Amino acid sequence: MNIIDRMFLALYSLFIGLFSLILLFVPFYEEVYWWTSRIFDIYRFDWQYVLIPGFFFIMSVRFLMTGLKRRTSKNRGIIKHTSYGEIRISLNTLEGMAQKSAREINGLREIKAAVHPLAEGILINVNALCAPDVNIPEATVMMQQSIKEYIEKYSGIEVREVKVSIENIASVGKGRVE
Numbered sequence: 001m002n003i004i005d006r007m008f009l010a011l012y013s014l015f016i017g018l019f020s021l022i023l024l025f026v027p028f029y030e031e032v033y034w035w036t037s038r039i040f041d042i043y044r045f046d047w048q049y050v051l052i053p054g055f056f057f058i059m060s061v062r063f064l065m066t067g068l069k070r071r072t073s074k075n076r077g078i079i080k081h082t083s084y085g086e087i088r089i090s091l092n093t094l095e096g097m098a099q100k101s102a103r104e105i106n107g108l109r110e111i112k113a114a115v116h117p118l119a120e121g122i123l124i125n126v127n128a129l130c131a132p133d134v135n136i137p138e139a140t141v142m143m144q145q146s147i148k149e150y151i152e153k154y155s156g157i158e159v160r161e162v163k164v165s166i167e168n169i170a171s172v173g174k175g176r177v178e
Helices: 003-025 030-043 047-068 091-103 136-155
Strands: 077-082 085-090 108-117 122-130 159-169
Touching: 003 030, 003 047, 077 091, 085 091, 091 108, 091 122, 091 136, 108 136, 122 136, 136 159
Parallel strands: 122 159
Antiparallel strands: 077 085, 108 122
């Protein structure tokens, strides 16, 4: 929840709390009863007074939808069933495995992987920088094969596709000569 939503939620809660507190006193104090009935008489037949309740209704729907929204988390994982029970491998683990495997390919730098579960298996997106003197098609195909074989061998999860994106050419710093 961002800061604006939190501010609106605080104001919304304050207003609803004060309104509820006033309504608690209506059955017990005649002055409060007459005061609230006078306010509701003012609201009758004036379309301008619809704006405030309309705002609070829209905020209620927004907070309800925010509360019901499904949160995706990197702590989710892929569940495999074995004859001994259930194994859950987190998406973070699979991302780390993909990065480790991709680092073994010469000429690729700053490798970042993202794993997305599919109905059957996983999809892996890899972003990397490439050294200036590397054959990009050859290096990326090697990376795809390496990642697919490594994850399938060590996790037992089927890799449906490995998508590679070469973002830029990695700058090569010259060594310092003394």
